[in-house]
Amino acid sequence: MTSDALTPYSIERQDALTPSPSPKGRGGQDHRIEFCDRIAVIATMHRKETAIAPILQESLGIRSVTPTDFNSDLFGTFTRDIDRPASQVETAKLKAERGLDFVNTDLAIASEGSFFPHPIFGIPYNREIVLLLDKKYDFSVYGESLSTNTNFRHQVVSSYEQAYEFALKVGFPDHAIVLMPNAHTSAKKAIHKGINSEDLLKESVNELLKRSPQIHIETDMRSHYNPTRIKNIAKATEDLVRRLQQLCPNCNFVNFDVVERLKGLRCELCGFPTQVTRAHVYRCDRCNFKQESLFPDGVQSADPMYCSYCNP
Numbered sequence: 001m002t003s004d005a006l007t008p009y010s011i012e013r014q015d016a017l018t019p020s021p022s023p024k025g026r027g028g029q030d031h032r033i034e035f036c037d038r039i040a041v042i043a044t045m046h047r048k049e050t051a052i053a054p055i056l057q058e059s060l061g062i063r064s065v066t067p068t069d070f071n072s073d074l075f076g077t078f079t080r081d082i083d084r085p086a087s088q089v090e091t092a093k094l095k096a097e098r099g100l101d102f103v104n105t106d107l108a109i110a111s112e113g114s115f116f117p118h119p120i121f122g123i124p125y126n127r128e129i130v131l132l133l134d135k136k137y138d139f140s141v142y143g144e145s146l147s148t149n150t151n152f153r154h155q156v157v158s159s160y161e162q163a164y165e166f167a168l169k170v171g172f173p174d175h176a177i178v179l180m181p182n183a184h185t186s187a188k189k190a191i192h193k194g195i196n197s198e199d200l201l202k203e204s205v206n207e208l209l210k211r212s213p214q215i216h217i218e219t220d221m222r223s224h225y226n227p228t229r230i231k232n233i234a235k236a237t238e239d240l241v242r243r244l245q246q247l248c249p250n251c252n253f254v255n256f257d258v259v260e261r262l263k264g265l266r267c268e269l270c271g272f273p274t275q276v277t278r279a280h281v282y283r284c285d286r287c288n289f290k291q292e293s294l295f296p297d298g299v300q301s302a303d304p305m306y307c308s309y310c311n312p
């Protein structure tokens with residue numbers, strides 16, 4: 001995961017420590033990407049464009065269109081009736097490619113979300129990706145948002161009261177609910193999606209309970225039924241914009257970002273190199289220009305508690 005922003009602080013440090021050669025100075029090419037007034041197709045059918053389009057328009061001048069007949073469900077659904085064909089980033093890329101079949105342009109945006117337990121705290125975690133595919137300049141870049149702010153939950157219930165109690169805890173009716181006979185259900189007909197009213201909830205719960213004493217209830221994670229997810233998609237879009245605005249000092253290409261973190265910050269007390277990060281390495285995908293940014297955390301020596309000599 002590359003998430004550290006190139007802060008004003010580190011830009012200053014870079015300038016002070018590593019002189020940035022100009023494209024002319026190195027005899028290189030200028031790979032600046034123009035976005036202003038280009039048309040992007042947003043390959044979505046779940047109104048994600050409400051989160052994505054305004055940010056792209058304001059920050060980059062990209063004008064977006066959303067095809068009315070794009071079926072993103074072919075690329076997998078959260079309600080498990082269709083499996084996702086590839087990894088999250090690859091799936092987003094496939095969606096973006098597909099979007100270009102609907103609109104005659106060379107720029108496409110797609111988004112893809114996943115939910116899994118937080119690696120340390122175990123609580124539900126949401127990873128959103130917003131990917132830009134540029135056929136004119138031949139590259140793709142994605143932004144991401146990792147957040148514990150999600151209502152992703154599921155439970156087994158055996159009465160309407162239990163189902164309603166679950167629903168209230170996850171932000172119902174602004175956030176919709178999904179009901180099914182059990183967690184392994186994959187038959188499309190048996191899955192009740194987009195339940196966002198008490199009447200609908202009562203009707204679905206009673207219908208399913210007729211056939212089984214216990215049923216499975218979960219949050220509907222599709223973006224148009226989940227305002228919390230829409231917020232995380234907006235954050236991923238902002239991260240995408242950040243990467244698109246972070247330009248290579250040598251050739252002006254986008255996404256000049258951290259590719260490596262170097263350890264070895266020296267101990268404040270004895271000067272011995274520690275495991276603490278000493279520098280970030282940035283690299284350009286287009287011209288391979290590399291730049292080290294020293295002391296990215298804003299300190300020039302490590303606390304002795306991290307020193308294997310002072311604190312073995």
Ligand SMILES: [Zn+2]
Nearest residue numbers: 248251284287
């Ligand atoms: Zn470059």
Ligand SMILES: [Zn+2]
Nearest residue numbers: 267270307310
């Ligand atoms: Zn030490």
